[in-house]
Amino acid sequence: MKRVGKMNTKAARQFSTLCLSGALTLGAFGEAQAAGNDAALQALFAQANYWHEKSHDELAMESLQKVLSVDANNAQALYLMALWAQQGGNLQAAAQWRARLEKAAPNSPGLQDLDSAKKMAQVPQGQLNLARQQARSGNVPAALATWRSMFNGSVPPSGLAAEYYMTMASDKSLYPQALSELRQYVAQHPQENGPRVALGKALTWREETRWEGIAMLEPMASGSKEADAGLRQALLWMGPQPGDEPFYDTWMQRHPQDSEVQNYFRERRSGQARGQGYADLNSGNTAAAKQQFEQVLQTNPQDADALAGMGYIAQRSGDFQAASQYLGRAADLGGEGSETRRQQAGDALFYGQLAQAQQAYKQGNISQALALSAPLAQQSGTQGSAAKLFRADVLRHNKDLPQAEQTLRALLNEQPQNGPARENLYYVLREQNKTAEAQSMLRTLPESLQQKLQPRVVTGTPGDSLRRQAQEQASGGNVSGAIATLRQGVSRYPDDAWMRLDLARLLQKSGNDGEANAIMGAAYRSGASSSSLYAAALFASENGGWQQAQTLLARIPPASQTSQMRDLHQRVNYNLQLATAEGYLAQGNSVAASNTLRAMAATPPKAPADVGKLARLLAQSGDVTTAVSLVRNNINGGISGNAGDYADQVTVLNQAGLTNEAQRLLTNPQLQASSTPTQLASIRNGYVINDADRLREQGNYAAAYDKLMGAMQSDPQNTDLMFAMARLYQSGKMNKEAGVVYDYLMTAIRRPRTRAAGLLMSRCRRAITTGRRSWQAGCARIIRRSVCCCWRAWLNRRAIISRR
Missing domain, CATH: 1.25.40.10 (Tetratricopeptide repeat domain)
Structure with a gap:
């Protein structure tokens, strides 16, 4: 402990002036x-x-x-x-x-003490001064040797005991010995206050015994200046918790003018409340976070961090006006991050006004929505872009397609690489039957963005009308009808690759992976067309089958490759490199992984999800600096996705200890506006899982359980939360309960329909194999609570089946 060294030297100097008579008199018996x-x-x-x-x-x-x-x-x-x-x-x-x-x-016992006092009077003053001088200079071994020359045997006389043992305790290596001998001395001489005070002070030097020392010093503090001074120092060393307030109150009653101790307690408690508030905020528990920030503001209404926290809470609840006010007040107080908070306050005000326009649009008041958003569209940067995109969307749904097209083209003149504007313009052009322009716009989009759009309809093919009909059915929620239409189309037009891709995608979304794979299997036959190979490669890439996608693309003759095919080929190669680096990490070869990833980082991708994955693997390989640099550069280039796209970037920032930067990214209004509640909840679950794992590793199983169960009530089917709960059960030796979780997961993914499901099943099998090695009966002593409702329902279902 860094503080110990300073304390030890100081303690040795302070105790060199200990009043010998005071050790023997006041309360001697x-x-x-x-x-x-x-x-x-x-x-x-x-x-x-x-x-x-x-x-x-x-x-x-x-x-x-x-x-x-x-x-x-x-x-x-x-x-x-x-x-x-x-x-x-x-x-x-x-x-x-x-x-x-x-x-x-x-x-x-007073007879022996009188004899010791008589001997003390005969102690040579020169030797006594020498021992104290040696202790003050930090030469503790020499000081102890001088002390021992002044008394017979190994136990110091009562007049020297406190000073002698405090000198010994000031040496870090001798501290345990000093504490042990001092405890023994105090037990054998209960009538002496000096050694008892010395023991209490020495105990406060270490965090693990500080409470014991405080409890020993407090009863003596009102009658002993040494005990009082030791108690005060201990209160200033301590990290106060809510239950410690009575100790500080008692001190202030005896020392009403001691503002240092009072301010220390308030500041430390505020700091703890602030930290807990942001932890709650990151994990999605805004009610608890608000309670913590309000506690801080009761003590100090001008606490900038707490005000900012209240602003983030208001922003998450959609109260942008309150968010702007809180963040503005925090920015006005200055300090680190004030400029960022001022910008966030402006963002909140803007998005609050935009929310009013959106509300008017939802209520069917088109003219008011356009009127409210008109001044917002005059702003520059991301805010002006958001307003223009909103206006284009309103115009499009109001069937004012020419005006919507004009708005989007004006935006693209300002920001040619604006992906959402390109995407919306594609739809507007298609709805105006400007097919050639729509297809031209589609080809300019990155592959990652193309996959978010409706599947490309090739003009002039016989199946066009059936595909459009199926798209309309799926958009209207009639997925089964769309599948039936596409099945009919594949039967009539078996060589239409895009018809097959549409059908395979819908089948997969409906859980029928086997049929989806069979539908796309036609691309593997000899003589398959370039369109069939490309469509199958797209389908494979969407399911993480990068090697399969590369094999399919390699079969397309170079002369037949379009720009879209080349873009996909580039993305496939990129992800294969990532897979290679992941393989190195799995083998423990972090050097090879780091070399591969650094080479990729030299020309990083633009898509935030790809950047995040690269940064996450870099951090995993040990190169946190490069990982953070990648994330920061990508964020500085502007937000261009939703919370799910930035999940890995948030993880990297948190792992690097940059929680404030992660918080700023998550509370970015543009990111929140483009994210679904499920995506935001997923990132918050990541915080919960990290916190729960940390608590589990510390042995704080009950707190870890409470965190996980709170998250599972909102997202009961989240497999990552289930695995975290199973890890908790195993750490707590509750292997039966862990087995229930793993069995449930195995049953839920008994026939893995996707690569992700297959990985989940593999995790289950490994966990169960490991857990069964140490399963013990009757180990439910740590956490006595019910398993998640979905597991209990599954258990009930299994019990009913077994009784039939």
């Missing part, structure tokens, strides 16, 4: 041996100690004489009379008082 429960005697002892501390031993002894007039054999009074006489140099009187004590209480 402890309250248990004082004078029973006689309040009058207790008051006299308190009076005596008061005068002794003020160096008025004659008045102190008068108080003790009053005690002895009531109780002539009071051991504590006799001990103090002997000690103070000895300290005052009246050795004859000291001997007389000692003799009386020995007669009244022959087994009194």
Whole structure:
């Protein structure tokens, strides 16, 4: 612990001035041996100690004489009379008082303490000063050697015990020994306050024993300056939690002017609340996040981070006006990130006004939607683009296609690479039956964007009308009707590759992967046309079959390859390189993986999802710096996708500890506007899983369980959450419960219809194989809660079947 070194030197210097007499006098016998429960005697002892501390031993002894007039054999009074006489140099009187004590209480520990004090008086002052000087200079071994030369045996005399052990504890390597011996000394000499204070202070030096030290010092703090100072320092070292507030309140009651301790507690608690607030916000628990930020603002209404957090919460709930106000207030306070927050405040205000226009459009008020969005479209950059895209969409659905086309073309003149504008213009041109222009626009789009559009309809083929009919049926929600129409079309036009691709896609979405693969299998026959090979390659790439796609594309003669085919070929090769790097990582060969990925990073892709995957693998290989650089450059180029496209980028930023940057990306209004609730929830689930795994590794199983169950209530079919829950059960030795989860997952994906499902099944099998090696009966002692409702339903279903 870095703080220990500073503490140790300081402690050695502070204790070099320890008052030896104070270690022996105040409460020397402890309250248990004082004078029973006689309040009058207790008051006299308190009076005596008061005068002794003020160096008025004659008045102190008068108080003790009053005690002895009531109780002539009071051991504590006799001990103090002997000690103070000895300290005052009246050795004859000291001997007389000692003799009386020995007669009244022959087994009194005070007799040994008096002998030790007498020896202390004979300690050479030069040696004592030398030991203290050596301790101040940091030469602890030499100081200890000098200390030991001043007493016989291995145990220091009572007057030197506190100072000696504190000097030993100031050496990090000797700290455990010092603590052990000091504990033993305090147990054997309960009447001595000095060593007890020293033990309490030493315990506060380490975080794992700090609470024990505070508990020891607090009862003594009001009567001992050393204990009070040690307690204060411990309170400033501690990371206060909500339950610690009474300790700070007690301190402030005794020290109302000590603003440093009070401010420390408030600032640290605010910092913890802020951190927890952003953690809750990232995991999607906006209610808990709001509670944390409000707690911070109650203490400090000008906390910029908490105000910004409230702004992000308002933004997520769609209250852009409140978001703009909160973020604006946070920006006005200055500090790091103020410019970013000012920009975010402006974004929130803009998107709030755009939301009003969108609401008017949803209510059917077209003229108001266009009027509200008109000034917004005059802005530049991404905000103006968003407004123009909205207006074009309103015009298109209002069947004002020429005006929609004009708006989109004007936008493309300003931003030729604007993907959403190109996509929308494609639809507008197609709806105006400008087929040639629409196809020309389609060919200019990147392959990743083409796959998001309606399948390309080749003009002049006999199946065009059937394909358009099927597209309309699917768009209207009649998927089964669309499949029937396309099946009929494939029967009539078996060589129409695009008819087959449309049918295969719909079959796959409906869960019929076997038939989908069979439909596209026609492309593998000898003599298949270039269109058939290209359509099959597209289908393979959409399902992660990069090697298969490469094989199909390689069969297309170079002279027959279109720009779309070449774009797909480039993307296939790119993903095959990524697969090679993934293989290296799986083998543990991070050097080969890093070399492959760095070469790819030299010419990074533009699509955010591809950049994210490359960055994630770079980080996994150990090159976090390059990974973060890729992500930042891609984000700086503008947002051009939804939350799902940026999932890997968010993961990389979080792994690099750049949680604020990840938060800014997630709260980007344009990203949120283009993302579905499912996509946003998926990223939030990633936060939840990371937090749950961290808590699980720390052994905090209950907190991990609560996080996972909270997320599963919103997304009960999420397989990543299920795997995280199964890992939690296995870590908690609840292998039966883990087996239930894995069995459910295996049943749900019994016949893997996609490559992703096959990977899930493989994960299940590996996990079950590993878990069964250590399954034990009756290990449900850590988490006693129900399994997710979907698992319970599956269990009930299995039980019913077994009874038939």
